[in-house]
Amino acid sequence: MTDHSVQTGQTRIDRSRSMGLKLILVGALVVLLGAPLALVNLLAWERANRAETVSAEVGAAYGGAQEMRGPFLVLPYTIDREMEVRDANGRTRREMRTVTETIVLSPDTLHLTGALETRILHRAIYDVPVYEAGLQMSGRFDTGAAGDVLPEGGTIDWTGARMIYAVSDLRGIGEDFRFTLSGRRALRFEPQSDFDRLGPDGAAWRGMAAPVANLRPGEAFDFEGALQISGAGRFALLASGRETTADVTSDWPHPGFDGQYLPDTREIGSDGFTASWRVPYLARGVPAAWVEGRGYTLNQASTALFAVNLVTPADGYAQVSRSLKYALLFLAFTLLMFFLIEANGERPVHAAQYVLIGLAQVVFYLLLLAMSEHLGVWAAYGVAALATITLTAGYALTIFRSQPRAMVTFAGLTLTYLVQFVLVLVEDYALLIGSGLVFAALAATMFMTRKVDWYGMTAGVEGRASPAN
Template sequence: MEALLKIFEQIKNSQFVRILLVSFLILMLQIPTAMMQGLVGDRQNLRQEAISSITTKWGAQQKIIGPQLVVPYTRQVQSGNSRRSEVKLGIFLPQTLDVSGVMDSETRYRGIFEVPVYKTDVTLRGRFQRPDLSNWGVRPEDILWDRAELNLQISDAHAIQNQAKLTWNQQQIAFAPGQGKGGSNPGIHASLKNQMTGNTFQFEVPLKLNGSERLSFAPFGEVTQVSLKSNWRDPSFQGLWLPNRRSVTDKGFEATWNIPSLGRNYAQQWNQDNPVRPETIQASVFGVDLISPVDNYRMASRSIQYNFLFLVLTFATFWLFEVIVQLRVHPLQYLLVGVAMSLFYLLQLALSEHLGFNIAYLIASAAVVVTISAYSVAVLRAKQRASTIGAMQVALYSYLYVVLANQDYSLLIGSIGLFGFLAVVMYLTRRVDWFNVNRSGTPPTLP
């Protein structure tokens, strides 16, 4: 019996067993970490529902594709022993397209959630050349000029705020709802009956649109120029093309794009026999996002990914005190420290919804650092040792903030930090004789 008790005492005091126990606690604490990730996802979904309730009534992300000229023509089709006439559509893009717009932006709220919305006055101007269908083998008498239309695709047409009219070679033509013959997407179209005489056609389309979060365009001209001005101070320019010129100040932004047709993946004209896929056009759009400088939920999700690393480093520091100093830290004490560190992410998430990310991060990290430092005074039985834990916690949360603010350098910063911590552990334990453990559980140092 005495031999069994001795073996049990050796196992109990084994640093290897202590490491296994601490590792098990770290793994067990990944359960609340996973629950925290789920909570972030739930809050994101709730925010998206709030955004949808605003944008459905006000106006969604606006994407303006067009205008395009649709010209029907007839073609003889062989069907068995007979021939029949079939109507086809030719799609033609403008030779020049100039877009100028002013966006009046603001922030709308649904509960604690916010979404950027805007009112915009956009004017599309340009010029069409008279369509040439001879490359498709179409005879002049087969072209149905009186059935031609001008189509303009608008992703959320219900948010149009004016009775838009097309000015076509100085003639005003009323728009009708729907995209017309050119497609089934939301938009407007105008009939060009008796308007297709001449070799060039000047057009102008003034639009007043409500929208939210994003405004984008398709580069339909042989040369497309877009000029936008807004009072929004934090724009994010999106798409295949960035502005040629831009200015962002505290009063808003101004941006200008100049895009040649050679940069896109479709021609100036096509027909139903060789159509351009809608996703090809969608891939060419460009514009601006009205984003908040910091996405609280994205930041929270990224910070939770570092919880495992923080637990390992903190528990390893407590374990080093066990090895170097003659004291024992109970597994429950490890667990309480780990729970406090895990609650940091919940506290940060809850506060950020009301105070913003930076202030929430400062309050949550300060609360955790003070709590763990004060608790460590009792656990490690010395204020100096507790101050070491507190300093390490300050370093960890400062490191995390730097990583979140500089995502491009997170791998470099993390690699250097881990290597530095390993070097410190190796230095502090360089004289420990791990093969000889006394009854207190503290390995003696080598001479």
């Protein structure tokens, strides 16, 4: 055995064994790089919270997310009830007391028409969609329904009748609430900060109330109302009528519908949307009339909402967050690609070089986050990906000293970032695609390392056999 053959065999043994250790190193490095990725994720979360805070501040000054609830007719009545009272000596006894309670009536019919004109407000780098809404309403009340729920012995005080209407933020109201009964009686609404007299839950209501004069027992009447209101982000209406229909139009091309009822019909285009609702009595789940605080409350009735959200398309922070979910996976793919090129070539890749390659991929997500706030998420993704691919492929050229291997690196990275882009777009299929990619990467690793002598046994045999030659 010559010194040269022994040295060659030993070199092959050392390289084979080092590849096994290198693969373990790559796996450990992927785990360790999870720490800086977590910091980028935290930064993305902080920036998203900052954007939400700014949107909330701007939106609040414009009225915020508005919910319109009503109208409801409130009828006070008196009734004698046995109550527990305490005398001067501290003894309790039961006696009859006259108390005032409240009946709440829903409209028999209610039709709502809302028209939203939107615009974008700017603060620093943030855009906040706001709206000016014109709300028209019409319908009919039948006070005869009060007799169906009036407790025996109760007497309605018709002079104390009030019409109430709740709005999330009264600051958004642009002009007086115009409301007429039967086309002749105009009601004058005043701000009312609480409705404590309506029952234990009434204090949660904020809005307006107007006395209804000259209301006769059992009277049925039509009503019409008009309200100009500004808000931001969300526009919600309450299906307060026994039968409720609504039509909402807007110039905003990206609506999102929520609440208990989705539109029966909708048309969405680049110039805006039109949506219509019809909520029948049984679907509403709210009685036509009830005694407040005795089995049912206004707060319970206020859940029968349907709403439109002014959705901002391609929310940059949401897309960056989704991209970060796959960061470790694609970081592993990148380092694995370098390992496979090294395993099938002659030039080794130092551990420090693996660290730098991994850090370059981490910086991609930082660039994506920073540039998405100014360029938009998709343009930012393209610029950040191109910069990272070019940097990493150029570094591969200096490592492998081979233009073909550098081109393979460039192509592999391009494919990796394209696939990640697709995963961000098709969230519903992300698990399926990701699982397939992991399987494909494992299969490629097994195939490309099938001839690697992990223990270096072949090299050792060749070294010992050389004297026979």
